[in-house]
Amino acid sequence: MRRHGAILTRVTAIEDAGAGVKRFTLQDPEGWALPPARPGGHVDLFLPGGLTRTYSLCGDPARGDRYVIAVKREAEGRGGSAYLHDQVEVGDEIQVGLPRGGVPLGPGFHLFVAGGIGVTPFLSAAAALLAQGRRDFRLHVLSRGAPPLGDQIAPLMDAGLARLHDTARTVRPAVADLLAALPEGASAACCGPAPLLADFGAATDHWPAERVHLELFVPPPLVPDPDARAYKLVLARTGVEIDVPAGAGMAQALASVGVEVPVSCGGGICGTCAVTYLEGTPLHRDRCLSQTERASKLMPCVAQSAGARLVLDL
Numbered sequence: 001m002r003r004h005g006a007i008l009t010r011v012t013a014i015e016d017a018g019a020g021v022k023r024f025t026l027q028d029p030e031g032w033a034l035p036p037a038r039p040g041g042h043v044d045l046f047l048p049g050g051l052t053r054t055y056s057l058c059g060d061p062a063r064g065d066r067y068v069i070a071v072k073r074e075a076e077g078r079g080g081s082a083y084l085h086d087q088v089e090v091g092d093e094i095q096v097g098l099p100r101g102g103v104p105l106g107p108g109f110h111l112f113v114a115g116g117i118g119v120t121p122f123l124s125a126a127a128a129l130l131a132q133g134r135r136d137f138r139l140h141v142l143s144r145g146a147p148p149l150g151d152q153i154a155p156l157m158d159a160g161l162a163r164l165h166d167t168a169r170t171v172r173p174a175v176a177d178l179l180a181a182l183p184e185g186a187s188a189a190c191c192g193p194a195p196l197l198a199d200f201g202a203a204t205d206h207w208p209a210e211r212v213h214l215e216l217f218v219p220p221p222l223v224p225d226p227d228a229r230a231y232k233l234v235l236a237r238t239g240v241e242i243d244v245p246a247g248a249g250m251a252q253a254l255a256s257v258g259v260e261v262p263v264s265c266g267g268g269i270c271g272t273c274a275v276t277y278l279e280g281t282p283l284h285r286d287r288c289l290s291q292t293e294r295a296s297k298l299m300p301c302v303a304q305s306a307g308a309r310l311v312l313d314l
């Protein structure tokens with residue numbers, strides 16, 4: 001069944017990208033251009049069984065006729081990567097959502113720090129910078145052994161724009177050392193496993209927020225919010241009212257009355273489940289909405305309420 005607002009794509013290539021990663025090329029079945037994506041943006045893939053999974057785009061954003069994603073097979077994952085690795089073949093159709101997010105690429109030098117498969121958004125960002133004639137960036141890839149997408153990293157290494165740190169052979173570099181001696185006004189971005197993100201966060205906690213960017217692919221652990229209270233969740237379009245106990249999940253409350261919002265990360269980082277609210281004071285707890293967006297949107301996979309009533313535009 002065609003999901004409302006989804007784009008129908010066809011898998012036109014599947015490649016082994018090394019390190020347990022497959023690279024999938026998705027194109028319009030009739031070859032039309034796809035909605036444009038920002039460098040390092042991501043898309044939701046709507047998979048059978050109601051699975052929604054979000055993947056960063058790793059291709060050249062100037063190639064408007066394709067979305068290229070890299071998927072690491074996670075044996076302990078929730079089934080999305082195993083399905084893509086084991087079931088999907090060239091010629092299959094996959095519905096995807098509109099691209100979102102991306103790596104900010106303003107003026108000035110950019111330092112990208114990637115752990116393993118976390119290199120994906122920065123390959124797209126690097127392609128975009130090179131297309132602008134810019135070489136004012138460096139990509140550091142930390143990987144235990146050969147990294148995924150080595151064929152895309154190699155040309156950047158040859159050009160002196162990327163460096164590989166094989167942590168099976170050498171000590172993992174301190175993020176603070178990678179950030180040392182950057183030009184004035186430089187920006188830094190990081191994507192990778194939680195320990196790397198934590199080091200990066202610690203090394204940049206005194207930086208201006210607008211010059212730091214984190215790409216999360218594993219949601220941080222959610223801690224109970226002491227301000228969360230029991231509340232009435234009101235669906236404005238149907239008048240349905242749900243009593244939600246303090247600390248209970250909003251997405252689950254919606255599901256209990258048959259309203260399914262698409263959930264991918266389930267942890268407030270991917271932006272898939274965004275809903276508009278009309279009244280109330282949400283406790284947002286996500287890591288993907290801007291302050292401006294929070295004035296009207298919330299992420300029901302993590303949001304709770306600080307007030308007694310919250311009205312959604314559903």
Ligand code: FES
Nearest residue numbers: 264266268271301
């Ligand atoms: S499902 Fe990812 S932010 Fe809600």
